[in-house]
Amino acid sequence: MDAIRITNLVKKYGQKLAVENLSLSVRAGTMFGFLGPNGSGKSTTIGCMTGLLDATSGAIELLGQRFNADNAAIKRRIGVMPETLGLFEPLYAHEFLAFVARMFGLDEATTRLRVTELLAALELTDTSKTLSEYSTGMRKRVAFAAAVIHSPEVLFLDEPFESIDPAGVSLMKQWLRRFTEQGRTVFITSHVLETVERVCQEVAIVTAPGKLVWQGDITALANDGAVVHNGQEFRALEPLFLHLTGERYTDLKWL
């Protein structure tokens, strides 16, 4: 069963095309990497898939149901860590997490229990600071905790690993693996290709404006295997990514 299915998604900002006719599907229980250069429409696509933005045309299905911004029943079953984190700066971490938990329908006792456990697990125990006083990495941990607190079936993580220390990344990867083992789905965007290579089973690569150029299984890469594209063999995600996106290193003589 597909946890996510996008059909002919188009998103325009005025006349500017941000996503062009994107179609892709993600099987339930998969850790899926959604990759692309800066400005290729990854965050816009996630915005459309999570109700933040209205698609100009096309269809989005989540967990077998048609999704739009007003579909609260589906929103209750998904978790999102937005690119900008979406934290309410004047709040303390526990206040923010408790607010999100209550909005997702958790009762008082479950809310307190989960907030306490998440804060301890993610080492967010400094309760004297508001979110505005947290470091970037700590803020990211809070946003991650907010995305998982209601134990969603599909998790959208927009660049989750950047700015987090190795121990934090390791913990998150461990949680995400267990998450997918339970049949739940993780949709990740990231520029850290080594991490994506190790945690994701499948990957889609887009170029501006939100145009799908490749989708495929990359499990072979984690086992020292290779991915074959147009007869060419790629032993890591980075060369494949650079090949598909046309990204090139430019040499500057003065640097």
Added chain:
Amino acid sequence: MNSALIGELVRLRYKLLWAKTRSRNGRIALFLAGYLLLVMLVALLSTGGFGAAMLAVRSGKAEAIARGVLSVLFLEAVLAANILGFGMSAIFSETELRRYPLTAADRRTARHLTGILDPFWFLFLALELGLMVGLYVLGAGSFWFGLLGVLLLFAANYLLARVVGLFIDQLMQRKGGAAILLALIMILAFVPALAGPVIRENPAILSALLLRLQYTPPFGAAAAMIHADLAGARGLGITAAWILGLGALLVWLEKRPPQRQTTESVKIEWDSPFDRVGALFGPQMGPLVGHWLRFYGRNNRTRMLYLLALPLLTFVTFQMSERLGPYRYFIIALGTIPMATFLGTSRISVNQFGYVGGAFRRYFLLPIDPAATLRAASYAAVTIGASVLPIALLAFAILVPYGGDARILLMLLCSGVTGLFVLNGLGVWVTLFNPRKGNYNSNFGNDLSLGGNILLIGGMMLAMFLPRLLHKFQPALVSPESWWIWLPLPLLAVVFYRATLKSAGPIFVTRREKLLAIVEGRD
């Protein structure tokens, strides 16, 4: 000194100012600001600058009038810079400047140059130069002494404004800082009114006061404008001494940045009053209203305005009530009580999402009708505003001799409830159609949009003058005998408020991408 890089930074400051005109809102704001500045400049130059000089010379009291004009300009500049935020917006903070290859002294120079080379300060410089040139042309002043006096006064004025701004920032970071500031503002507001009668009874106080004021920059500059002798040099010396003193004070204040009061560890509180009050709105809206109450409650400026609203408007009620007959306090209170319910929350009420930044996205990820957050934010503002009403009515009943008259209290209640719902309803429309990205933590400065300013300032003006106008042209409407006329008003206001929330919901959802771009600073 790295003058080339400092020059680039000053140029960048103006490029950034100009960049604001690229958006439609920026062009409208620029046009209106330019128009207002021009009108103000023409009016002030004719009466405050050159015109004042002519008046000064013709009346034979050149120095006295120059002192008065310069003192008023000096104080106005300090107040406007700190209250309206003109010329003080730190585009280049110390942290930002540290990324460039500048020494500490260079950074300080760059920061203050970008601050002082602001159109706002040029306006004051033009007015002061107008006075100086006027005095010189009419033969009552010295050009070079006067010019030096104006330039020194200009520098002292900027330094004082910065010192006051930093002092306020540091005060607000301290525990109880808002209360101390409130007390200081109240003292400043009450002192002139209280001092008037005392000085009239004891004229000697005025002479003693004037003697001491000779040692202030405006009086020093006035002396330099009029006298090209030792007295003028003394005036210049006094102003220069102030510059040195203020400069040293500024450096000292800048070297001890605001220290937020933090504790080692705080016990997690699960049961907060915000959530308890929010719970009154039911299980669906409760957490959202509680969240918004916390957002309002944690805001320094909201807290300060909330505390300030009643004392300030009580003062206004007593000050403005002359020549209005036996019910004078009541007539004025018909306007001031509704404003008291709105003033505290006004800044956020007219720009509900302008202070949440990227967190605005979160509201659309929650499994709720997105418009519920618009309603919850407004309910929170109405709840906070409504809490002022019983206190205001009780204060009126105690302070005013006829305050216990049930008809009067009922009319004031009707007026307060009407104002509360109408102003908050209008605030929702401004939130939707004229939002602006603001800084939640800034304690001073005007960061409202044009619509927000129109609603707030227009509301204040209407509240101040409508009851007076009614008293003059339709006295029966503000007479306690006509108490029943006021009964339908709250009902109509509630109908307007409910209709606003109902129709604003779908608009909020369709405009969310536009709002997102504005509150995240991309528009």
